[in-house]
Amino acid sequence: MIFDLAVIGGGVNGTGIARDAAGRGLSVVLLEQGDLAGATSSASTKLIHGGLRYLEQYEFRLVREALAEREVLLRAAPHIAWPLRFVLPHHKGLRPWPLIRLGLFIYDHLGGRRILPPTRTLDLRRDPAGAPLQARYRRAFEYSDCWVDDARLVVLNARDAADRSADIRTRTRCAEARRESGLWRLTVDGGDAIAARALVNAGGPWVSHILGSLVGATAPMRVRMVKGSHIVVPRLFAHDRCYIFQNADGRVCFAIPYEGDFTLIGTTDEDYAGDPAAAAVTPGEEAYLCAAVNDYLRAPVSRSDIVWRYSGVRPLRDDGTSAAQEATRDYVLELDVPEGGPPLLSVFGGKITTYRRLAEAALARLVPFFPRLGPAWTADAALPGGDFPWSGAAALARDLRARYGFLNEATAARLTRGYGTRAAAMLGDARGPADLGRDFGHSLTEREVAWLIEQEWARSAEDILWRRSKLGLRLSRQQAAGLEAWLSSKCNHAGP
Numbered sequence: 001m002i003f004d005l006a007v008i009g010g011g012v013n014g015t016g017i018a019r020d021a022a023g024r025g026l027s028v029v030l031l032e033q034g035d036l037a038g039a040t041s042s043a044s045t046k047l048i049h050g051g052l053r054y055l056e057q058y059e060f061r062l063v064r065e066a067l068a069e070r071e072v073l074l075r076a077a078p079h080i081a082w083p084l085r086f087v088l089p090h091h092k093g094l095r096p097w098p099l100i101r102l103g104l105f106i107y108d109h110l111g112g113r114r115i116l117p118p119t120r121t122l123d124l125r126r127d128p129a130g131a132p133l134q135a136r137y138r139r140a141f142e143y144s145d146c147w148v149d150d151a152r153l154v155v156l157n158a159r160d161a162a163d164r165s166a167d168i169r170t171r172t173r174c175a176e177a178r179r180e181s182g183l184w185r186l187t188v189d190g191g192d193a194i195a196a197r198a199l200v201n202a203g204g205p206w207v208s209h210i211l212g213s214l215v216g217a218t219a220p221m222r223v224r225m226v227k228g229s230h231i232v233v234p235r236l237f238a239h240d241r242c243y244i245f246q247n248a249d250g251r252v253c254f255a256i257p258y259e260g261d262f263t264l265i266g267t268t269d270e271d272y273a274g275d276p277a278a279a280a281v282t283p284g285e286e287a288y289l290c291a292a293v294n295d296y297l298r299a300p301v302s303r304s305d306i307v308w309r310y311s312g313v314r315p316l317r318d319d320g321t322s323a324a325q326e327a328t329r330d331y332v333l334e335l336d337v338p339e340g341g342p343p344l345l346s347v348f349g350g351k352i353t354t355y356r357r358l359a360e361a362a363l364a365r366l367v368p369f370f371p372r373l374g375p376a377w378t379a380d381a382a383l384p385g386g387d388f389p390w391s392g393a394a395a396l397a398r399d400l401r402a403r404y405g406f407l408n409e410a411t412a413a414r415l416t417r418g419y420g421t422r423a424a425a426m427l428g429d430a431r432g433p434a435d436l437g438r439d440f441g442h443s444l445t446e447r448e449v450a451w452l453i454e455q456e457w458a459r460s461a462e463d464i465l466w467r468r469s470k471l472g473l474r475l476s477r478q479q480a481a482g483l484e485a486w487l488s489s490k491c492n493h494a495g496p
Helices: 012-023 060-076 097-110 150-163 204-215 283-294 352-369 393-403 409-427 446-456 461-468 477-489
Strands: 002-008 028-031 081-089 120-123 139-148 167-169 174-180 183-188 193-201 223-234 242-246 252-258 262-266 308-317 331-336 344-349 439-441
Touching: 002 012, 002 183, 012 028, 012 150, 012 344, 012 352, 028 150, 028 193, 060 081, 060 097, 060 139, 060 352, 097 139, 150 167, 150 352, 150 446, 150 461, 174 204, 193 204, 193 352, 204 223, 204 308, 204 344, 223 283, 242 283, 252 283, 262 283, 308 344, 331 352, 344 352, 393 409, 409 446, 439 446, 439 477, 446 461, 446 477, 461 477
Parallel strands: 002 028, 002 193, 028 167, 081 242, 193 344
Antiparallel strands: 081 139, 120 139, 174 183, 183 193, 223 262, 223 308, 242 252, 252 262, 331 344
């Protein structure tokens, strides 16, 4: 079989492009060397946001596009995305408060806003958001952005692409890509060959490696590798709002309610020159993040409080800026079409918020090679499980619990947040806990694990506990080992 489009890279950009292309009638194959969202796309701050600080860098097009996408994604995936209010404490180290208020006014109106509430000013001496903060902070601004489960966003894009006949191949490394007789000939580990009329390089941190080592490009675009690290600690405050703290070095740090009982702190922005797969949080980054929040919070955070940490590398276009945090998050699409040869489209940069628009832009660049390509369609299409109102997750969880009376409230909420309207399909005809098989801990059952294998390409305990869910924060080491042993015994599963 000759595919219309081959995509290298199973992150948010690769799966987004595969989904869009499959929905427009192209035959698509996607190759991912590891697990879906196995690198950068599961290591974000997990925000759908316009990027308030990008206004200071005059990136108005990027901010406008990102702001508009917030509500598109809220409607497309209300089970894994929801509104979040951000509290920005003001102090003398920031710009004058009227100027910040003006910037937030622009932020409120630049991209259009129908669901999200507008900015307001807080008196921290009276508002509950002031309770966790040091007494010297008296004024704050509260504005809207959104939260998203980044790794599940990737998996759901892959699932939708597969439902539209795309061939999603995880743990399949492309070893060589060459042009031959008007087609791309790809060789994958194991010797299998794939032919395609066009190739998309969405390799993320490996985008330059793919161009240089697999394709043989002599002068690929310069990429700036920027590492972002995060830490997770026990819950620091009782309310459900997020803090954005401005640091003395010009970077910002978020403190975000996370998985109910925890707080996510991040991110760092540091240039990185090593293997992207080896990126890890350093002791220095841990100390930096603790110090960043300790400048604001009454109760100090120390490295001994950290219960989890993660780090990822973002492949940003090298625009010559002096500081890593100032490098543009905008995306660049580079099209290479030698005379008589098949096209190669390489993706540089980007942010999770604008992945869908990036996919549309990528398909627009490929229109000349596929004149029968269907129209853009993803702006109004729900992701799998997301076909319910954007504010309806609580009602959906109640309905699920009413149908499956043996579920407790917490489990029904977790399954709804993970699977949306597909939670019932996963539970199937179960009439009681025994029908779900073994419980690996914290309501993760054999039936759910089988679903993740068969429908979502999961293969290891890490896939399930840290990407398909965040139950790694809940299960003990012994329970995680039990899950891994069970998966090893089921290694015959071919998956989706």
